[in-house]
């Protein structure tokens with residue numbers, strides 16, 4: 161199962177995966193499904209996806225079913241995203257269907273998304289994760305570092321480009337690969 165880019169006709173799935181990405185602490189009730197439509201900030205993570213610079217989504221498909229999606233968006237302005245750092249840094253959202261978690265799909269998706277983001281000239285990506293969410297260990301393993309605590313959340317950043325522009329990321333550590341390898345061909 162190789163992660164691939166999510167196709168434009170599949171972008172509506174981001175709504176469902178955003179709902180799955182909402183961390184519900186033990187003992188708490190999950191919000192209603194339409195929270196991702198009603199909450200204006202959550203809606204910004206999926207509505208109109210594909211139209212803005214920084215919109216990149218990758219997915220994993222198994223037996224004809226998309227089982228995990230990771231994507232980036234730049235959510236600046238008056239009501240910035242939870243993991244917003246600046247208007248150049250895309251923020252990551254990710255979810256895997258519950259029955260497929262813990263199998264390595266999330267790590268694979270993030271690895272591809274990080275590299276794809278670097279190919280699209282991004283120097284870093286960010287995300288926000290609840291302190292109690294086990295997903296933070298996955299992010300730390302992939303080289304994300306905590307840059308700020310925001311209440312119950314951690315703001316994490318992964319640097320993608322070294323000073324000379326070469327890629328620094330999982331699976332590619334130490335390799336001096338030119339940006340946009342296909343540029344100029």
Ligand SMILES: CC(C)(COP(=O)(O)OP(=O)(O)OC[C@H]1O[C@@H](n2cnc3c(N)ncnc32)[C@H](O)[C@@H]1OP(=O)(O)O)[C@@H](O)C(=O)NCCC(=O)NCCS
Pocket residue numbers: 180181182183254255256257260261262263264265266267268287288289290293294295296297298299
């Ligand atoms: C976080 C998530 C995308 C990781 O995908 P995955 O395919 O389960 O992850 P992998 O199998 O590649 O890696 C396992 C790591 O994911 C995390 N993980 C595993 N099961 C998890 C679960 N049920 N919920 C959250 N994180 C989990 C752990 O950090 C684990 O690493 P560890 O064993 O070293 O602690 C997925 O578990 C998920 O969709 N969780 C719920 C939504 C969510 O929390 N999204 C992130 C919001 S910031």
